[in-house]
Amino acid sequence: MNRNPVRPFVLGICGAQGSGKSTLSEALAQRMRAAGVNTAVLSIDDLYKTRAARAALAQDVHPLFAIRGVPGTHDVGIGLDIVAALEEGRVAKLPRFDKAQDDRAPEATWIEAPGDTALLILEGWCVGALPETDVALAEPVNHLEREEDGEGRWRRAANAALAGDYQALFGxxxxxxxxxxxxxxxxxxxxxxxxxxxxxxxAVGAKGVMSDAEVERFIRFYERLTRHILTEMPRRADLVIRLGKDRTPLEIATGGGR
Structure with missing residues (x-):
């Protein structure tokens, strides 16, 4: 087996929805490739489980798991396999998720990260996140949790998932x-x-575009963990870029490290 003599450097970029993390990741990847550094980008959004797998999770655990978003709705094993392959100098297929269809795209559309990838950018809204305490999970943070997860089964299951394989990947x-x-x-x-x-x-009649009301509901799935990240991650991230409301960087500072 052709092993990679140098383990690829994994750069994690965490940012809430709409913060510009995907744009930043692609721009950085282009610059690194132009400099001769083989670079691959893996979005945690592309690790979402298939619609059928989430439907099964919704039936077995909680109905809210049918909606992609929180930990537990990703196939983290694929991400771990990708990192392992690159560490061994093997080509790795990077999955793609079709948000318009709310399902994983056919494997024929996936791109390949070369075996000599030197930089892997792992980006996503919850990349590097830590689970919350049981005490923090007790009270709902919004109407969605109050009305549709009154007993807390969904948020506790998502938190338990985050404490599992996600930590292995983020590690x-x-x-x-x-x-x-x-x-x-x-x-x-x-x-x-x-x-x-x-x-x-x-295109006219295209699926997947949400109304403002649908967006309002959708982001409530992400609210709990997003607020948690904004509170706790700045103390341990290696680099913190504080954004203004227009996404302009206001401050760039080193964090507390991990």
Whole structure:
């Protein structure tokens, strides 16, 4: 087996929905490739489980797991396999998730990360996140949790998932960057802005574009962990980029490290 003589450096980029993490990741990847550094980008969004797998999870654990988003709705094993393959100098197929279809894209559409990948950028809204305490889970954070998860089964199951294989994947990160939103309220505006952009470019009758009301409900799935990340991650991330409401970087500072 052709082993990679140098383990690929894994850069984790965490940022709330609409914070610009995907744009930053692709721009950085292009610059690194131009400099001769083989670079691959893996979004945690592309690790979402298939719609059928989430439907089974919704039936077995809690109905809210049918909606992609929280820990437990990703196939973390694929991410671990990708990192393991690159560490061994093997080509790794990077999955793609079709958000318009709310399902994993056919494997024929996946791209390959070369076996000599030197930099792997792992980006996503909960990359590097730590689970919450049992005490923190007791009270609902929004109407969704209050009305549809009154007993807390969904949020406890998501938290338990985050404490499991997600930590194994995040443990491979060599340097963690946080794009820190000014608050959760800004995330709602950013996500609405994203959907309006999709609506302008989507074909007539295209699926997957949400109304403002649908966005409002959708982001509530992410609210608990997003607020937790904004509170606790700045103390341990290697680099913290604080953003204004217009996503302009206001401050770049080293965090507390991990």
């Amino acid at each position: 491979r990160i060599d340097l963690l960057v946080l794009l820190a939103a000014p608050g959760f309220e800004a995330v709602r505006d950013w996500r609405v802005e994203q959907e309006h952009g999709l609506a302008r470019t989507a």
